Amino acid sequence: MDQASNLPQVLQAxxxxxATGTHAGAATDSIPERRLVIVTCMDTRLVGLLxxxxxxxxxxxxxVKVAGAQVRHPFGSAMHSILIAVHMLQARExxxxxxxxxxxxxxxxxxxxxxxxxNGVPADTIRTVEHAGxxxxxxxxxxxxxxxxxxSTVSLVREHPFLSGTGIPVHGLVIDPLTGALEVxxxxxxxxxxxx
Ligand SMILES: [Zn+2]
Numbered sequence: 001m002d003q004a005s006n007l008p009q010v011l012q013a014x015x016x017x018x019a020t021g022t023h024a025g026a027a028t029d030s031i032p033e034r035r036l037v038i039v040t041c042m043d044t045r046l047v048g049l050l051x052x053x054x055x056x057x058x059x060x061x062x063x064v065k066v067a068g069a070q071v072r073h074p075f076g077s078a079m080h081s082i083l084i085a086v087h088m089l090q091a092r093e094x095x096x097x098x099x100x101x102x103x104x105x106x107x108x109x110x111x112x113x114x115x116x117x118x119n120g121v122p123a124d125t126i127r128t129v130e131h132a133g134x135x136x137x138x139x140x141x142x143x144x145x146x147x148x149x150x151x152s153t154v155s156l157v158r159e160h161p162f163l164s165g166t167g168i169p170v171h172g173l174v175i176d177p178l179t180g181a182l183e184v185x186x187x188x189x190x191x192x193x194x195x196x
Contacts, residue, residue, distance in 0.1 A: 028059025035092040036061040037085040039078060039153070041069040041099055045177035050097065053180030062091055068104030069097055071153045072141055074160055083162050094157060094170045094188070098150040099177045105146060109137040146174060147185055154186045 017023070040050055042065045051057065062085040064078055071078045085091040113136065117123055130136060143149035154172040157163065169188030175181070 031090050032059070032061045032085070034060040035090055037064065037082055037091040037094045038062070038097055039064045039066065039069055039071060039082065039094070039157075040097040040175075041065065041102055041104070042067055043099060043102065043177055046099060046175070049177070049180050050175060053175060053182060054097075062089065068102055068141060068143060068149065069099070069153065070104065070141055070143065070149060071096070071156055074156065079157070079160065082157060083160075086163065086166065086168060092168055094168060095173060096150055096153045096157065096170065096186075097173045097175055097182075098146050098153075098185075099175045100146065101177060102146060104140075104142055104149075105144065107140050107142045109140060112136065112140060150174060150185045154188070158188070 034056070036056075038050075038054070038056070038061050040046060040063065050063075056063075062081070064081045064085075066078045071082070073079060082091075082094060086094075113126060116126060126136075143152075150172040154170050158170040170186070171184065171188040172186035174183045174185055176183075
């Protein structure tokens with residue numbers, strides 16, 4: 001790893017940011033004004049684009065970012081964030097936003113294992129973890145079809161036992177990471193008739 005650290009640059013930017021004093025301070029609090037939780041991918045192209053394309057500004061929504069915008073574990077960290085947003089922070093609507101050309105659609109176990117070794121992870125360590133029962137293929141949670149993946153996450157969230165009886169709509173959308181165009185896959189206000 002010979003990549004120079006970003007830390008000095010970030011701290012320099014921070015000093016400049018504070019010195020210019022253009023940020024007004026806490027204009028909002030931790031309660032999402034639009035009562036909305038968005039679950040989307042960590043893709044770099046979505047940084048800033050997703051908010052602009054959805055008309056979301058600071059204070060409007062909780063945004064949970066996970067690779068592939070996938071929620072696969074009912075009691076994992078992504079679902080934990082959603083449940084905290086709903087039950088502790090007054091969120092009343094959930095949007096799952098996948099995107100075209102997502103890296104999680106292509107990720108391959110063998111390629112991933114080779115990349116780990118190229119990055120210095122010892123082969124023995126990888127074998128030990130596998131022998132301990134970790135299925136790396138399953139762990140990667142790659143998906144073949146973006147729309148199916150979004151539908152699957154919508155279902156898992158909508159049917160979560162800790163959301164039962166709340167009536168909170170769970171929508172599924174797909175965004176184009178180049179243009180920001182949105183497509184509705186599941187309209188949670190009328191969940192029985194998916195748009196696609
Ligand atoms: Zn992605």
